[in-house]
Amino acid sequence: MTDEKPAPLILESSNHALNRRPGSPQRPPKIPRIAGKYDDDDGEVEEEIRDETMNRNPRLQRYLVAIEYIGTRFAGAQQQPNCRTVVGVLADAFHKFIGQPVSIFCSSRTDAGVHALSNVCHVDVERISKRRPGEVLPPHEPAVVRRAVNHFLQKNEGDIMVIDVRCVAPDFHARFKAQERTYFYRLLSGPEPLSTFERDRAWHVPEELDILAMQKACRVLVGHHDFSSFRAASCQAKSPIRTLDELSVTEVVSAPYFPSLLEREQSSFMGEDPFTCPNQSKTDLPHNSLISSQDKVKSSNEESIFGFGTRRRHRCYVVTARARSFLYHQVRLLVGVIKSAGTEEVTISDVEHILNAKSVTAACPMAPACGLYLGNVKYDLP
Secondary structure, eight states: OOOSOOOOOOOBOOOGGGGSOOSSSSSOOOOOOOTTOOOTTOOOOOHHHHHHTSOOOTTOEEEEEEEEEOGGGOSOSSOOTTSOOHHHHHHHHHHHHHSSOOBEEESOOOOTTOEEEEEEEEEEEOOBOSSSTTOBOOOOOHHHHHHHHHHHHTTTTTOEEEEEEEEEOTTOOTTTTOOEEEEEEEEEESSSOOOGGGTTTSEEEOSOOOHHHHHHHHHHHSEEEEOGGGSOTTOOOSOOEEEEEEEEEEEEOOSSOOOOHHHHHHHHHTTOOTTSOOSSOGGGSOGGGGSOGGGEEEOTTOOEEEOTTOOOOOEEEEEEEEESOOOTTHHHHHHHHHHHHHTTSSOHHHHHHHHHHTOGGGSOOOOOGGGEEEEEEEOOOO
């Protein structure tokens, strides 16, 4: 572990060339982790880092900005040289909006390929008159910031969007003020090839998954533990002790979901509002019932097969991990063990042994980045 003091994460808008898509049209080049950086979501920080990010200019307005993005074409959230990153693209959009560079701080620095339903960052903006240079104007309303920044973001691949903006105090830090983070991980189980619509959106597991075994594995891992077996070798966090407030597995309907002929007929027969859900959730039905009998045909041996042009659905499982902070690669390593329990590659006793081993070498192979989503970052906001 390096003793070098990490540099503060002051992220400034770079040249437009740095925010262009990498050479490969599908995925950015793999960037090695830089030694000495703080680990994602590590809550242990130096006081001088807090001080340096404090907004001392009374003319600056600090905004808290929530963003969603598809991580496939990003080299990660954090600014990196010569790579397309979430912060780089967002900073470039702000630069075009206000006409000057900005510093952006993220609550969670997701890896390449990881998605976000809601990641949060803060940015300081000084509104200068474009007609009278040097004249400081009142801050923009949050709704104006959202619309303007999204206007420029949609011109850059359209895979990132601002979903919410709020004015906050000058000392409010998106990362250090976060009280809780929730991650989701999607697994699609079934022998059929992954749908084009699901590519890079989930981990495809060809084997059947035993949800009861996965839930038992979660019960072993949830709570307050030494998670040394679930941290990357390059993790720089001072302590491997973390508290998982929630670790669960839920089976859900795989998306995108469209109603079958039977469901449409039932809705019409019952006179339901087409924009309301039926009383019985379809997720409560057996998996095979997600495709109605009208959408199937009978073969000579009386086995049900799907009609021509109808894709077999995968079973979709979502692992939810909720905590104040996580170690580097902790969620993906946890999912790797949970999936292995579901395929019976490991037993519950094995899961306990992996946890107690306190070494990442004992863990199962890590889950790929494509199935991971940062779902929510919780704050105590006025």
